[in-house]
Amino acid sequence: EAxxxxxxxxxxxxxxxxxxxxxxxxxxxxxxxxxxxxxGLGLRQIYYSMNVEVTDKGDVPEGYKVSRKEKRNFPLILExxxxxxxxxxxxxxxxxxxxxYTQYFGPGTRLTVL
Amino acid sequence: AQKITQTQPGMFVQEKEAVTLDCTYDTxxxxxxxxxxxxxxxxxxxxxxxxxxxxxQNATEGRYSLNFQKARKSANLVISASQLGDSAMYFCAMRExxxxxxxxxGTGTSLTVIP
Numbered sequence: 631e632a633x634x635x636x637x638x639x640x641x642x643x644x645x646x647x648x649x650x651x652x653x654x655x656x657x658x659x660x661x662x663x664x665x666x667x668x669x670g671l672g673l674r675q676i677y678y679s680m681n682v683e684v685t686d687k688g689d690v691p692e693g694y695k696v697s698r699k700e701k702r703n704f705p706l707i708l709e710x711x712x713x714x715x716x717x718x719x720x721x722x723x724x725x726x727x728x729x730x731y732t733q734y735f736g737p738g739t740r741l742t743v744l
Numbered sequence: 745a746q747k748i749t750q751t752q753p754g755m756f757v758q759e760k761e762a763v764t765l766d767c768t769y770d771t772x773x774x775x776x777x778x779x780x781x782x783x784x785x786x787x788x789x790x791x792x793x794x795x796x797x798x799x800x801q802n803a804t805e806g807r808y809s810l811n812f813q814k815a816r817k818s819a820n821l822v823i824s825a826s827q828l829g830d831s832a833m834y835f836c837a838m839r840e841x842x843x844x845x846x847x848x849x850g851t852g853t854s855l856t857v858i859p
Binding site: 661663665670671672673674675678680686688689718720722732733734735737738 | 748750753779781787788789791794835837845846847848849850851852
């Protein structure tokens with residue numbers, strides 16, 4: 631089954647404790663992306679990757695890191711989480727970086743930083 | 745400036761009626777794609793419909809159609825014959841091409857279908 635998976639689905643952590651949210655897709659998609667969703671703000675893009683070893687900042691990259699060492703995986707790293715990073719996070723992938731195919735979204739990760 | 749604007753935070757529609765959700769966009773690129781997504785209360789993001797800037801016809805997918813008015817930079821979603829299961833958040837999104845690699849989302853419209 632074609633899908634984007636994220637883990638964990640729910641996470642409660644404390645300020646400053648490094649964490650990683652994993653994202654994996656099995657569709658051989660070139661383009662992958664991370665979003666955060668906050669009430670009243672919609673989805674905002676954090677980082678995106680157009681292919682292996684190619685990543686770029688979205689609108690809200692501060693406090694986040696990503697890497698794309700393999701085509702299928704695109705982990706999101708919070709080196710020192712803060713309460714303002716409490717949010718719902720989505721990973722997404724798209725077939726091509728050149729053509730505006732739609733994105734397929736993971737199920738979301740609800741993160742709470744205390 | 746906001747790339748995507750959805751001015752209706754909440755909408756109500758009677759079951760079986762049609763409803764239009766508004767979306768305006770801002771871009772100077774001639775080539776772009778417009779998307780609508782549905783987010784039910786369970787949280788997943790579901791792709792509904794896509795319109796390319798060069799597409800001559802308005803996109804349709806079952807009960808969903810996109811009213812694309814290029815000169816007005818609007819891409820409204822029309823849902824015909826609303827069903828209770830249509831109650832959800834709806835997001836409009838855009839990706840500029842060929843140089844843009846970001847997806848821009850609006851703030852969403854919460855649709856409630858009334859029996």
